[in-house]
Amino acid sequence: MNGHGRSGGRPTLEEVAARAGVGRGTVSRVINGSSKVSEQTKAAVEAAVTELGYVPNRAARALAANRNDAIALVIPEPEARFFAEPYFSEVVRGVGAALAETDIQLVLTLAGSDRERRRLAHYLSGHRVDGVLLVSVHAGDPLPELLVELGIPTVISGRRSAAETLPCVDSDNLEGAAEAVRHLLDRGRRTIATITGPLDVYGARCRLDGYRQALAAAGRPVDERLVAVADFTEEGGRRAMRELLERSPALDAVFASSDVMAAGARLELRAAGRRIPHDVALVGFDDSVVARHMDPPLTSVRQPIEEMGRTMARMLLERVSGGRGSATGTGGGPSVVLQNRLVVRESS
Amino acid sequence: MNGHGRSGGRPTLEEVAARAGVGRGTVSRVINGSSKVSEQTKAAVEAAVTELGYVPNRAARALAANRNDAIALVIPEPEARFFAEPYFSEVVRGVGAALAETDIQLVLTLAGSDRERRRLAHYLSGHRVDGVLLVSVHAGDPLPELLVELGIPTVISGRRSAAETLPCVDSDNLEGAAEAVRHLLDRGRRTIATITGPLDVYGARCRLDGYRQALAAAGRPVDERLVAVADFTEEGGRRAMRELLERSPALDAVFASSDVMAAGARLELRAAGRRIPHDVALVGFDDSVVARHMDPPLTSVRQPIEEMGRTMARMLLERVSGGRGSATGTGGGPSVVLQNRLVVRESS
DNA sequence: ACACAGTGTGGGAGCGCTCCCACAGTAGTC
DNA sequence: GACTACTGTGGGAGCGCTCCCACACTGTGT
Numbered sequence: 001m002n003g004h005g006r007s008g009g010r011p012t013l014e015e016v017a018a019r020a021g022v023g024r025g026t027v028s029r030v031i032n033g034s035s036k037v038s039e040q041t042k043a044a045v046e047a048a049v050t051e052l053g054y055v056p057n058r059a060a061r062a063l064a065a066n067r068n069d070a071i072a073l074v075i076p077e078p079e080a081r082f083f084a085e086p087y088f089s090e091v092v093r094g095v096g097a098a099l100a101e102t103d104i105q106l107v108l109t110l111a112g113s114d115r116e117r118r119r120l121a122h123y124l125s126g127h128r129v130d131g132v133l134l135v136s137v138h139a140g141d142p143l144p145e146l147l148v149e150l151g152i153p154t155v156i157s158g159r160r161s162a163a164e165t166l167p168c169v170d171s172d173n174l175e176g177a178a179e180a181v182r183h184l185l186d187r188g189r190r191t192i193a194t195i196t197g198p199l200d201v202y203g204a205r206c207r208l209d210g211y212r213q214a215l216a217a218a219g220r221p222v223d224e225r226l227v228a229v230a231d232f233t234e235e236g237g238r239r240a241m242r243e244l245l246e247r248s249p250a251l252d253a254v255f256a257s258s259d260v261m262a263a264g265a266r267l268e269l270r271a272a273g274r275r276i277p278h279d280v281a282l283v284g285f286d287d288s289v290v291a292r293h294m295d296p297p298l299t300s301v302r303q304p305i306e307e308m309g310r311t312m313a314r315m316l317l318e319r320v321s322g323g324r325g326s327a328t329g330t331g332g333g334p335s336v337v338l339q340n341r342l343v344v345r346e347s348s
Numbered sequence: 349m350n351g352h353g354r355s356g357g358r359p360t361l362e363e364v365a366a367r368a369g370v371g372r373g374t375v376s377r378v379i380n381g382s383s384k385v386s387e388q389t390k391a392a393v394e395a396a397v398t399e400l401g402y403v404p405n406r407a408a409r410a411l412a413a414n415r416n417d418a419i420a421l422v423i424p425e426p427e428a429r430f431f432a433e434p435y436f437s438e439v440v441r442g443v444g445a446a447l448a449e450t451d452i453q454l455v456l457t458l459a460g461s462d463r464e465r466r467r468l469a470h471y472l473s474g475h476r477v478d479g480v481l482l483v484s485v486h487a488g489d490p491l492p493e494l495l496v497e498l499g500i501p502t503v504i505s506g507r508r509s510a511a512e513t514l515p516c517v518d519s520d521n522l523e524g525a526a527e528a529v530r531h532l533l534d535r536g537r538r539t540i541a542t543i544t545g546p547l548d549v550y551g552a553r554c555r556l557d558g559y560r561q562a563l564a565a566a567g568r569p570v571d572e573r574l575v576a577v578a579d580f581t582e583e584g585g586r587r588a589m590r591e592l593l594e595r596s597p598a599l600d601a602v603f604a605s606s607d608v609m610a611a612g613a614r615l616e617l618r619a620a621g622r623r624i625p626h627d628v629a630l631v632g633f634d635d636s637v638v639a640r641h642m643d644p645p646l647t648s649v650r651q652p653i654e655e656m657g658r659t660m661a662r663m664l665l666e667r668v669s670g671g672r673g674s675a676t677g678t679g680g681g682p683s684v685v686l687q688n689r690l691v692v693r694e695s696s
Numbered sequence: 697a698c699a700c701a702g703t704g705t706g707g708g709a710g711c712g713c714t715c716c717c718a719c720a721g722t723a724g725t726c
Numbered sequence: 727g728a729c730t731a732c733t734g735t736g737g738g739a740g741c742g743c744t745c746c747c748a749c750a751c752t753g754t755g756t
Contacts, residue, residue, distance in 0.1 A: 023706040060742035062407035089431035371736035408712035
């Protein structure tokens with residue numbers, strides 16, 4: 001095509017500038033949509049860009065501007081759970097939607113094992129992303145602190161405690177659980193058990209509190225033998241259900257803190273010869289695909305997960321770009337709580 | 349905090365060099381594990397690196413070396429299918445495993461809609477990845493050609509036709525399907541229908557061929573009314589099953605080209621009052637989680653999907669780094685075909 | 697006439713690295 | 727003792743951007 005120098009290579013800013021008959025700075029301004037450029041020059045530059053098929057070199061941009069145009073979605077779970085739990089797919093979708101309009105890349109990071117966690121920490125300390133979305137954080141997790149130390153803007157989903165310092169998006173777990181229990185009471189159930197998530201997850205604890213409060217509000221005593229702690233897995237739900245049946249054979253309803261655990265519970269109930277909902281009513285949490293496909297279809301508390309993902313991403317973007325001007329950094333910020341909704345199906 | 353200059357910043361190569369009392373070049377050599385550096389200097393540099401907590405700046409490296417240390421896994425499917433179809437999770441796992449040892453980042457790209465495809469094409473022409481893994485390519489897809497044009501090393505999974513030009517990893521679809529059908533014949537089934545994937549997917553066509561060949565080999569005529577084309581979705585499988593039942597009410601076995609379609613078929617069979625496997629035997633393909641959790645558990649052809657992912661990644665890495673030395677580029681390369689295995693469960 | 701604030705614009709400096717050329721040192725050869 | 731042939735090493739030159747300062751030019755007010 002052309003003689004010397006570059007030839008095969010992709011066009012650079014400088015070449016676009018030459019073509020448009022302007023300076024490098026001007027092209028950069030046009031590309032970044034910023035400040036004052038006359039309509040005329042702008043048009044000329046844009047023409048040159050299309051003619052040459054110019055695409056900015058991301059590495060150069062990152063180096064010069066000291067940013068990465070990338071954020072990480074960190075999911076501290078093993079791969080298996082990531083795919084098994086539809087929760088994550090919705091988060092990813094929401095985050096993706098919020099990012100679609102921007103030129104920001106999403107880096108998905110699973111870190112289930114300790115080894116992977118270390119790799120991740122190393123990766124993050126390389127400052128290769130401008131911000132981090134942290135999903136499903138357990139209580140003792142050192143990751144959030146690390147991020148604060150590194151000064152990387154972070155938004156987490158699900159506060160770690162009542163006094164969360166990081167900006168955070170949550171659903172109203174307590175009220176959602178309470179609604180589920182009220183629904184069971186309304187249906188005339190008398191002995192309502194619950195299967196909780198791991199209690200070092202704040203959200204799981206809130207759901208348990210919702211269960212307790214709803215019972216208390218209805219003037220029912222809370223029998224601790226009706227509470228079984230599990231771990232959000234199907235197998236855990238199964239084990240918990242077995243325990244519950246042993247301890248309180250007379251139960252006639254179960255509120256599980258996740259659909260997947262409800263699926264486990266269902267298997268165990270069926271094995272024990274209990275019919276759903278005739279003998280035992282079952283309610284889950286998440287309203288995931290699992291819920292709709294269960295037999296019978298599962299009543300479940302629907303979290304606006306996708307919206308949560310979208311909100312998180314938007315909050316993070318604001319901090320990332322806001323942080324450049326103001327000195328906001330990682331500092332504590334607003335928290336958003338979204339409402340849940342009970343979806344009633346045949347299992348209750 | 350500070351007015352100008354570095355101070356707050358992360359350590360640079362130069363600082364490490366100063367600390368170790370060597371030159372920039374030497375540090376670079378140590379970091380990249382390359383060529384001749386005396387043991388002594390090497391140790392000094394490594395000490396400086398740990399003391400300073402040095403982590404290379406990836407953007408600078410990418411800019412200078414003209415590479416990205418990132419490859420893309422492109423999945424031309426909408427998000428919903430990506431999560432619904434366990435196939436992809438296994439691919440991701442395999443690819444992840446192969447990349448775990450390297451310092452190469454995996455960029456996951458879903459491109460279901462046309463709009464997303466265009467974004468992807470634009471992204472790729474920005475040369476932001478060193479190579480591309482292409483999964484589930486349809487016949488008329490322009491993406492592979494684009495990649496060849498851009499000179500980006502590519503490995504695809506599932507050849508597009510018998511005469512695939514790109515390096516490619518495949519499972520033996522034909523033989524897998526044939527084995528499934530032989531198994532049904534062995535069980536004494538006489539009227540075996542099949543639900544295929546979209547026939548512009550070469551692998552789907554191979555499975556259909558396997559079905560035909562197995563029947564032919566057993567001296568059975570192939571009745572075209574026993575073949576229904578679907579699209580790898582549950583709903584598609586359902587529709588296909590309905591068709592089949594209408595056209596050939598006497599069928600006593602179904603081979604579905606994917607587990608998800610088999611799940612759809614099962615719903616429809618059940619709705620029609622056919623018992624599985626008593627009235628109709630059912631076999632799927634993929635041996636995904638769905639298969640194990642179905643009621644009754646589904647006999648299925650197990651593809652070594654994770655291994656396929658691993659193999660693809662390894663092939664790509666070889667081309668990416670090999671391509672730097674030799675002039676290999678994107679050119680045609682070896683293709684690998686892995687064996688499948690029938691997993692027999694209660695549905696047949 | 698002068699100063700003075702605006703608006704566009706060009707281009708230098710520099711981001712942190714890799715590449716590679718030049719050169720010192722050491723060792724082997726005539 | 728001067729030659730070549732290494733092996734390590736230092737550091738210049740860029741990679742393609744963004745940032746920002748300097749410099750036209752235009753106006754407006756005195």
